[in-house]
Amino acid sequence: xxxxxxVAGVLAGCGGSAEPAAAPSTAAGVxxxxxxxDGVQEITLQTQDDYVFTPARFxxxxxxxxxxxxxxxxxxxxNFLFTxxxxxxxxxxxxxxxxxxxxxxxxxxxxxxxxxxxxxxxxTQLGQVGTMTVSG
Numbered sequence: 001x002x003x004x005x006x007v008a009g010v011l012a013g014c015g016g017s018a019e020p021a022a023a024p025s026t027a028a029g030v031x032x033x034x035x036x037x038d039g040v041q042e043i044t045l046q047t048q049d050d051y052v053f054t055p056a057r058f059x060x061x062x063x064x065x066x067x068x069x070x071x072x073x074x075x076x077x078x079n080f081l082f083t084x085x086x087x088x089x090x091x092x093x094x095x096x097x098x099x100x101x102x103x104x105x106x107x108x109x110x111x112x113x114x115x116x117x118x119x120x121x122x123x124t125q126l127g128q129v130g131t132m133t134v135s136g
Contacts, residue, residue: 027070031055040064040107045080045130047098049073051123056130062111069095070103078120078128080106086117088134110134 030046031054041061046054047069069080081094093106110116113136120128 026054027072030070031058033058033060036066040066042066042068044068044070046070046072047076047078047080047120047128049076051076051120051126051128053118053120053128053130057133058130059133059135060110061135062113064107064109066105066107068103068105069098071098071100073100075100077122079122080104081119081121082132083117083119083129086119087132088112088114088116091116 027044027046030044033041033043036042041063043058043060043065045058045067048054048071053069067080069078071078077100078098079094079096080098082091084090089110089112091108091110093108095104095106098104110132113134116132116134118130118132122128
């Protein structure tokens with residue numbers, strides 16, 4: 001009987017994790033590209049327990065970019081990197097580990113126009129990927 005209780009708890013846990021996916025709470029300023037006083041384009045992405053980036057797509061102009069990822073998950077650790085070979089040029093800076101409740105920022109420069117794929121390498125098989133477009 002103890003096993004049945006455990007199974008019920010696991011099912012309840014799965015149902016509970018689906019709720020945030022249905023109505024994610026997005027922090028203020030997430031997904032909006034702005035230009036800082038120093039001329040750097042700034043964008044904040046959010047990730048949570050449902051294995052998605054919010055937003056999964058955004059567009060910047062060629063130049064300097066300051067990208068922040070906020071992990072608002074309760075349980076899931078993520079990372080952020082530009083997929084090797086997933087764009088017209090290599091973008092090396094990455095966020096190697098982002099525990100629940102943490103945020104981190106990377107700065108980089110883009111000059112080649114096109115689509116740059118990014119991912120959480122822990123969860124690519126669950127579809128945690130996105131695209132940054134650099135306008136031409």
